Amino acid sequence: MGFREECLPRSRPSPAKLLVKAPSVEREVEEIARRILEQAAAGRPFREMGIIVRAQETYVPILRSTLERFGIPARFYFDSKLEEHAAVRFLSGAVDAMLGGWDHAQTLGVLRLAPRFADSNSMDRFEFAVRQQIPNSGLGALKAILGEGAERLKRFIDNLGAIEEWRSFTLAPKDWAARLRTLRNLAGQSGLPAGSHEMALQWRSQAAALDLFDEALQEAAEALTARPLAPGSRERSGPNPQPTRALASPTPNPGERSEPHPRPLAPGTRPPAPTIQLPDFWRAVKSVLRLEPLRLEDRRRNVVHVLSAPEARQWVLPVVFVCGMVEKQFPQFHRQDPFFPDAARCRLNAVGIRVRTAAEFERDERALFDSAITRATLLVTLSYPEFDSRGDRNLPSLYLEDLVLPQQEFRAVRPQSRHAPSLPGRIEIGAPVLLDFLRQKTARLSPSALENYLQCPFQYFGSRVLRLQTAPPRPEDRLDFPTQGNIVHEVLAVWWTSRQDLEPLFEQIFERFLEEKQIPPGYHTERLRNAMIEDLQAFAAADRWPRGGFQSRMEEKFVFPLDASLQISGKIDRLDVAPDGSAFVIDYKYSRAQGTKERLTNENLVQAPLYLMAAEKVFGVKPAGMFYVGLKGGMVYAGWKAGHVEGIPDGDPFPQDWLERAGERTLQVVERIRAGHIEVAPADVDKCRFCDSRDVCRVETRQATVVAGGTDDRLSSSVSGLHPTEGA
Numbered sequence: 001m002g003f004r005e006e007c008l009p010r011s012r013p014s015p016a017k018l019l020v021k022a023p024s025v026e027r028e029v030e031e032i033a034r035r036i037l038e039q040a041a042a043g044r045p046f047r048e049m050g051i052i053v054r055a056q057e058t059y060v061p062i063l064r065s066t067l068e069r070f071g072i073p074a075r076f077y078f079d080s081k082l083e084e085h086a087a088v089r090f091l092s093g094a095v096d097a098m099l100g101g102w103d104h105a106q107t108l109g110v111l112r113l114a115p116r117f118a119d120s121n122s123m124d125r126f127e128f129a130v131r132q133q134i135p136n137s138g139l140g141a142l143k144a145i146l147g148e149g150a151e152r153l154k155r156f157i158d159n160l161g162a163i164e165e166w167r168s169f170t171l172a173p174k175d176w177a178a179r180l181r182t183l184r185n186l187a188g189q190s191g192l193p194a195g196s197h198e199m200a201l202q203w204r205s206q207a208a209a210l211d212l213f214d215e216a217l218q219e220a221a222e223a224l225t226a227r228p229l230a231p232g233s234r235e236r237s238g239p240n241p242q243p244t245r246a247l248a249s250p251t252p253n254p255g256e257r258s259e260p261h262p263r264p265l266a267p268g269t270r271p272p273a274p275t276i277q278l279p280d281f282w283r284a285v286k287s288v289l290r291l292e293p294l295r296l297e298d299r300r301r302n303v304v305h306v307l308s309a310p311e312a313r314q315w316v317l318p319v320v321f322v323c324g325m326v327e328k329q330f331p332q333f334h335r336q337d338p339f340f341p342d343a344a345r346c347r348l349n350a351v352g353i354r355v356r357t358a359a360e361f362e363r364d365e366r367a368l369f370d371s372a373i374t375r376a377t378l379l380v381t382l383s384y385p386e387f388d389s390r391g392d393r394n395l396p397s398l399y400l401e402d403l404v405l406p407q408q409e410f411r412a413v414r415p416q417s418r419h420a421p422s423l424p425g426r427i428e429i430g431a432p433v434l435l436d437f438l439r440q441k442t443a444r445l446s447p448s449a450l451e452n453y454l455q456c457p458f459q460y461f462g463s464r465v466l467r468l469q470t471a472p473p474r475p476e477d478r479l480d481f482p483t484q485g486n487i488v489h490e491v492l493a494v495w496w497t498s499r500q501d502l503e504p505l506f507e508q509i510f511e512r513f514l515e516e517k518q519i520p521p522g523y524h525t526e527r528l529r530n531a532m533i534e535d536l537q538a539f540a541a542a543d544r545w546p547r548g549g550f551q552s553r554m555e556e557k558f559v560f561p562l563d564a565s566l567q568i569s570g571k572i573d574r575l576d577v578a579p580d581g582s583a584f585v586i587d588y589k590y591s592r593a594q595g596t597k598e599r600l601t602n603e604n605l606v607q608a609p610l611y612l613m614a615a616e617k618v619f620g621v622k623p624a625g626m627f628y629v630g631l632k633g634g635m636v637y638a639g640w641k642a643g644h645v646e647g648i649p650d651g652d653p654f655p656q657d658w659l660e661r662a663g664e665r666t667l668q669v670v671e672r673i674r675a676g677h678i679e680v681a682p683a684d685v686d687k688c689r690f691c692d693s694r695d696v697c698r699v700e701t702r703q704a705t706v707v708a709g710g711t712d713d714r715l716s717s718s719v720s721g722l723h724p725t726e727g728a
């Protein structure tokens with residue numbers, strides 16, 4: 001062709017490359033944050049660093065929150081959707097809730113988005129109360145929940161209720177737009193402290209979103225107003241009123257459309273717009289909101305740039321991070337279209353019609369990767385998570401196979417606290433008045449409270465001392481483990497002594513629970529119902545306990561003094577007393593066999609010896625054994641017994657001095673509680689996932705080995721460095 005190929009010298013130096021593997025996506029992003037802060041501490045401005053992201057859905061939200069947590073200023077070169085902005089979700093939600101008859105769950109979601117109640121105790125209390133009584137609807141019922149006080153919230157609900165009358169209106173689209181524009185008065189302003197950078201960003205983004213919301217109303221009104229010109233005429237003057245988006249015209253309700261114009265239209269005029277009801281106008285507004293992007297202006301200069309892989313092609317920065325180097329994320333996987341396969345595309349290409357094939361997508365993906373790793377002039381750090389969110393091992397990207405990269409270790413980090421200079425070395429309650437309070441609170445304890453403390457003092461502090469409550473579950477989640485356990489216990493308590501038919505008894509008790517807790521019927525409820533009745537029937541069929549040889553006492557409550565300052569209280573599920581005065585304590589567990597058996601070797605459990613003590617001291621019987629009966633997925637007995645008794649299942653012998661040692665241990669535990677020890681120290685970290693305090697205690701981050709922190713304004717020599725710190 002007459003061309004000559006010539007190799008030119010590289011215009012940029014090759015960057016150093018390295019690879020980092022982290023256990024999870026969250027840790028991977030934290031590692032990137034740590035390295036950015038390390039670079040910043042060494043004097044590199046944030047603006048000289050960039051993060052290239054290929055899998056946006058996975059990484060962008062985590063990057064946003066992590067960089068914010070670590071105080072790293074960042075600009076994200078990604079559009080967000082207008083309809084997803086909190087202010088727009090609040091306004092849209094208010095209209096949707098009104099049109100839906102103020103369903104309480106939906107209305108609560110809207111109220112929680114109100115910026116002025118973002119940080120409000122009265123709103124928190126209100127949310128708990130509303131959650132407890134849903135499903136329900138109507139603003140009147142909502143206000144009744146509020147009761148006395150909370151005047152601000154009451155006024156706000158009244159203002160919200162003012163739009164109720166709109167349901168009966170029939171207006172022209174432009175009038176609907178004008179009316180809905182007044183909604184922005186409901187939004188108010190957030191309660192963030194004045195002067196903070198976060199507040200400025202939030203106010204700016206809210207103002208921009210509300211302006212775009214108004215534009216969307218206008219656009220919807222124009223689209224619905226646009227009518228064909230009178231036949232044979234042309235637009236007379238003025239701007240083109242055609243809508244910028246194609247919107248489906250709403251279907252008017254019969255009789256609502258205004259009557260046709262009685263006289264023929266003059267050439268160049270449009271017929272008047274029809275009047276419509278709010279649902280029709282609102283449908284058009286939502287179509288516009290769905291399509292509208294939200295681009296917020298950010299004038300900060302010294303920021304880390306977070307870029308998509310295509311956007312990064314036009315960037316060059318000294319330090320670049322490329323995250324998510326796992327299969328199906330980078331490279332992304334392009335399947336052949338089953339309805340338009342590559343063979344057909346190739347044939348079209350051969351005759352000059354350009355359509356892209358899967359092979360071309362793969363080439364593009366490769367080009368994006370080659371571009372990403374050459375965007376840095378000094379250092380490019382590639383990273384990937386070893387495991388996905390389900391704990392399955394990720395396959396590292398095949399692009400990494402071509403590179404020989406030195407691998408560096410991930411280091412657990414936590415952001416430096418923004419408010420407290422450091423955590424105290426010991427976490428304990430020290431004020432005499434609080435210690436007095438603790439002494440009073442611990443005058444009577446149950447075995448489960450003691451086990452709670454033995455699992456983790458901080459968990460005990462949250463649940464038993466502060467009595468923190470979790471948000472009431474939604475109706476569909478109310479048939480939770482404790483509720484299932486309560487149903488099974490109640491059925492067994494009645495059935496064991498009355499011997500009536502198990503199934504009708506279960507149905508009766510189950511229905512009562514559904515009604516009391518307002519649990520909706522559905523697949524989940526039905527599945528759990530079937531599982532419970534099957535487990536109970538399996539127990540009834542398989543149990544060989546010689547019940548005729550005992551007198552059974554069900555659900556027996558007890559209180560006994562362990563020493564002068566401590567009483568132990570509890571409830572024994574079943575106490576089987578033999579004619580000779582010996583007795584077995586039975587405790588039902590609606591848990592699986594493995595979990596039930598593990599209770600025998602768990603040294604942090606004191607229930608069994610304390611129950612045996614109760615049997616002896618309160619009920620005047622001679623303890624002969626204690627059994628846990630596991631009922632889920634098949635019956636199992638696991639426990640201890642003093643000797644051989646005919647027909648009684650196998651059990652371990654009583655440990656030596658069991659009751660005495662349990663008593664001493666209990667007193668030691670109570671002494672620690674009363675001394676104010678509330679440290680975060682889980683005996684079994686696996687159980688942390690069931691703990692309601694897990695978001696408060698920060699056990700994960702407290703176990704981190706490095707602390708890091710800083711912002712463009714907070715970053716100073718004292719915090720920009722990375723400091724070793726103590727473990728949890």
Ligand code: SF4
Pocket residue numbers: 455456457458459680681682685687688689691692693694697698699
């Ligand atoms: S999550 Fe674990 S460490 Fe944290 S309070 Fe609960 S049990 Fe303790």
